[in-house]
Amino acid sequence: MSETYVAVIGAGEASTAEMADAEEVGRLLADAGAVLVCGGLGGVMHAAARGCTRAGGTAVGILPGDDRSPGSPHLSVTISTGLGEARNAIVVRTADVVIAIGGEFGTLSEIALALRMNKPVVGLSTWPLARTPSSLDPIFRATSAADAVAEALRAARTTRRHD
Amino acid sequence: MSETYVAVIGAGEASTAEMADAEEVGRLLADAGAVLVCGGLGGVMHAAARGCTRAGGTAVGILPGDDRSPGSPHLSVTISTGLGEARNAIVVRTADVVIAIGGEFGTLSEIALALRMNKPVVGLSTWPLARTPSSLDPIFRATSAADAVAEALRAARTTRRHD
Amino acid sequence: MSETYVAVIGAGEASTAEMADAEEVGRLLADAGAVLVCGGLGGVMHAAARGCTRAGGTAVGILPGDDRSPGSPHLSVTISTGLGEARNAIVVRTADVVIAIGGEFGTLSEIALALRMNKPVVGLSTWPLARTPSSLDPIFRATSAADAVAEALRAARTTRRHD
Amino acid sequence: MSETYVAVIGAGEASTAEMADAEEVGRLLADAGAVLVCGGLGGVMHAAARGCTRAGGTAVGILPGDDRSPGSPHLSVTISTGLGEARNAIVVRTADVVIAIGGEFGTLSEIALALRMNKPVVGLSTWPLARTPSSLDPIFRATSAADAVAEALRAARTTRRHD
Numbered sequence: 001m002s003e004t005y006v007a008v009i010g011a012g013e014a015s016t017a018e019m020a021d022a023e024e025v026g027r028l029l030a031d032a033g034a035v036l037v038c039g040g041l042g043g044v045m046h047a048a049a050r051g052c053t054r055a056g057g058t059a060v061g062i063l064p065g066d067d068r069s070p071g072s073p074h075l076s077v078t079i080s081t082g083l084g085e086a087r088n089a090i091v092v093r094t095a096d097v098v099i100a101i102g103g104e105f106g107t108l109s110e111i112a113l114a115l116r117m118n119k120p121v122v123g124l125s126t127w128p129l130a131r132t133p134s135s136l137d138p139i140f141r142a143t144s145a146a147d148a149v150a151e152a153l154r155a156a157r158t159t160r161r162h163d
Numbered sequence: 164m165s166e167t168y169v170a171v172i173g174a175g176e177a178s179t180a181e182m183a184d185a186e187e188v189g190r191l192l193a194d195a196g197a198v199l200v201c202g203g204l205g206g207v208m209h210a211a212a213r214g215c216t217r218a219g220g221t222a223v224g225i226l227p228g229d230d231r232s233p234g235s236p237h238l239s240v241t242i243s244t245g246l247g248e249a250r251n252a253i254v255v256r257t258a259d260v261v262i263a264i265g266g267e268f269g270t271l272s273e274i275a276l277a278l279r280m281n282k283p284v285v286g287l288s289t290w291p292l293a294r295t296p297s298s299l300d301p302i303f304r305a306t307s308a309a310d311a312v313a314e315a316l317r318a319a320r321t322t323r324r325h326d
Numbered sequence: 327m328s329e330t331y332v333a334v335i336g337a338g339e340a341s342t343a344e345m346a347d348a349e350e351v352g353r354l355l356a357d358a359g360a361v362l363v364c365g366g367l368g369g370v371m372h373a374a375a376r377g378c379t380r381a382g383g384t385a386v387g388i389l390p391g392d393d394r395s396p397g398s399p400h401l402s403v404t405i406s407t408g409l410g411e412a413r414n415a416i417v418v419r420t421a422d423v424v425i426a427i428g429g430e431f432g433t434l435s436e437i438a439l440a441l442r443m444n445k446p447v448v449g450l451s452t453w454p455l456a457r458t459p460s461s462l463d464p465i466f467r468a469t470s471a472a473d474a475v476a477e478a479l480r481a482a483r484t485t486r487r488h489d
Numbered sequence: 490m491s492e493t494y495v496a497v498i499g500a501g502e503a504s505t506a507e508m509a510d511a512e513e514v515g516r517l518l519a520d521a522g523a524v525l526v527c528g529g530l531g532g533v534m535h536a537a538a539r540g541c542t543r544a545g546g547t548a549v550g551i552l553p554g555d556d557r558s559p560g561s562p563h564l565s566v567t568i569s570t571g572l573g574e575a576r577n578a579i580v581v582r583t584a585d586v587v588i589a590i591g592g593e594f595g596t597l598s599e600i601a602l603a604l605r606m607n608k609p610v611v612g613l614s615t616w617p618l619a620r621t622p623s624s625l626d627p628i629f630r631a632t633s634a635a636d637a638v639a640e641a642l643r644a645a646r647t648t649r650r651h652d
Contacts (some may be wrong), residue, residue: 005231005241035240060240066256066410068168077198077223077240078168082256082410084392084582085602089575090253093229093245104620105605105627112598113574127620131593138594229573245573247419247555248439252412267457268464272438276411279431290457294430301431331557331567361566386566392582394494403524403549403566404494408582416579419555419571 004034004156006149007095009111010044010126011104018044018102021124023051024145025099030057032153037062037095039087040071040078044101050074062091089113096156099148100126100139111139120155122148167197167319169312170258172274173207173289174267181207181265184287186214187308188262193220195316200225200258202250203234203241207264213237225254252276259319262311263289263302274302283318285311330360330482332475333421335437336370336452337430344370344428347450349377350471351425356383358479363388363421365413366397366404370427376400388417415439422482425474426452426465437465446481448474493523493645495638496584498600499533499615500593507533507591510613512540513634514588519546521642526551526584528576529560529567533590539563551580578602585645588637589615589628600628609644611637 006029010022026048029036036052038045040061049059049072061075064087071078081087088110092098098114100107101124111129114121115138123139130137140155142148169192173185189211192199199215201208203224212222212235224238227250234241244250251273255261261277263270264287274292277284278301286302293300303318305311332355336348352374355362362378364371366387375385375398387401390413397404407413414436418424424440426433427450437455440447441464449465456463466481468474495518499511515537518525525541527534529550538548538561550564553576560567570576577599581587587603589596590613600618603610604627612628619626629644631637 002231058240060242062242068165068257077221079223079225079242079253079257081253083253083412083575084408084578085605086409086572086575086578088602089573089578090242090244090246093573094231094242105601108618109598109601109605112594112601113577116574116594116598129597131616246412246575247415247571248442249409249412249415249572251439252410252415256410268438268442271455272435272442275431275435275438276414279411279435292434294453328557384566386568388568394491394583403547405549405551405568405579405583407579409579416568416570416572420557420568 004097004153005037005095006034006152006156007037007091007098007110007114008044008048008101009038009091009098009103009107010101011107012041012043012045014043014047014102018125019047021145022047022101025101025149026051026057026059027055028146028149030055032149034153035060037091039063039091040075042072044103046072046074062087062094085109092117092119095119096159097122097152099124099152102126120152120159122152122155124148167260167316168200168258169197169315169319170200170254170261170273171207171211171264172201172254172261172266172270173264174270175204175206175208177206177210177265181288182210184308185210185264188264188312189214189220189222190218191309191312193218195312197316198223200254202226202254203238205235207266209235209237225250225257248272255280255282258282259322260285260315262287262315265289283315283322285315285318287311330423330479331363331421332360332478332482333363333417333424333436334370334374334427335364335417335424335429335433336427337433338367338369338371340369340373340428344451345373347471348373348427351427351475352377352383352385353381354472354475356381358475360479361386363417365389365417366401368398370429372398372400388413388420411435418443418445421445422485423448423478425450425478428452446478446485448478448481450474493586493642494526494584495523495641495645496526496580496587496599496603497533497537497590498527498580498587498592498596499590500596501530501532501534503532503536503591507614508536510634511536511590514590514638515540515546515548516544517635517638519544521638523642524549526580528552528580529564531561533592535561535563551576551583574598581606581608584608585648586611586641588613588641591615609641609648611641611644613637
């Protein structure tokens, strides 16, 4: 009965394609009744929140700063942590699964924290990740927004069954 | 247009009177369209969240632990911070104003952090607070749940006007 | 064999008497081979660090901000947390026992967090603390810097024996 | 006059070669009068702290948990944050420059946070990092412990000159 929480992570300045993917991911998460969690700022975060709340879903933004005002206007709920970059750990900690879209170093830190916490990570055009050339890819590489959401929800079900 | 966020703080184990006050505070915050923020666990937090969401409002719980499962089932949104008691600073940071109901040491730490951050604190049967016998009381002492909510909303309006 | 860590907490702007007490507490902690932990800024924190390191002891400052530059020059080690007021929880978490000297709301939050974490608190002219008029005082009230340090070290021994 | 703080990051379980590199890095940082910061646990963190303090240097461990007991016995100062993985941000925030040795996902999160905070990162057999095949490598790749320390100190001087 309890909802699935999906973090959508990506850069605060994103390409048109990334913004479109993020908005579609947000919309599909709303359709599936999942709660979207993000860093609450611009770019991928903003687009995902907009797609989600426009489709009637719940989008939670977890901000780095001391007040809620820089939060995207498309968030349902805005948390101001005052923790700076340490808030990345909370975005990931709150989620059952993470969808990474594009992204810069902040996104990479969230991917790494998620993998460290044994949370599944689904990627859309995001960081390649292999410690050595022969390492298995720890990220599920999705081919579209719909594929990313389907895989994220599947992975969340599997993970939570074993809790 | 942006909502007022009100933290309702109090002990995880509370008296019948405190629970009734918390539930009424939650209900009145929902009626006023404010977002309720709390620590997400039992006692005052649980009762306030129940009063709020049963009246159609939004209640956000910010948990100390690593997963969302100990959160009250009456929360609209549950954040797991993994920060332990350091999460108290986030509960207060996210709010425009704080209502303290009864409470133990955790509540006292949140009252003190709120005052440190220059956020108004409204108290219902909570900690007395005077550095010296002649100090002014930094807490507005409410006489009922309705009085507490009215004063909190008034203080939030005043504070935010000066932002 | 492992050292005792003692947090010395108090306001960033303190009276002459508080500064003298803090410096003496720092000196005595150094003499006892304890590690002093503080918030790293001015006032009581600065005086305690100075007393400690001038006597050859180790003083650790845990700062709220993003860089080490506002730290007292008398610190042996300076940590910049970037967490704002949430760093108060780390000051207390790192210590075995807390000595509070005077203090404003930030100090009160640290006293409350320490009591919440079941850590002994020794007070020198600090906040009175009683939930009700008949409550036992949760703080050991010291009469001098020497008394405060003696009690803190005694309390730390007792607490750690039961760990 | 103020010291340089160098974070040495790497996995809690490390290979013999990584341990040897970490110990040598710790020793050379002590020789240079730099303060070593690390996550305070085993593997690379333990070896670096041992190399540093055996050579008379200062090694600071910033632990994820609620008490200091899991800290390496070779630390000069042990901080218990109680923040879980969010403590990674503090390790990086406190340092002027980061040396990464080998490492798993936790280390990758610290590399990414350092780059996000515009802090130089020197790598010894650590994660490859390129968002696209044509991206410039954001990590200085050192060929030995001595090379890593020399580059880290050089980068710290350059960075701090511009502060």
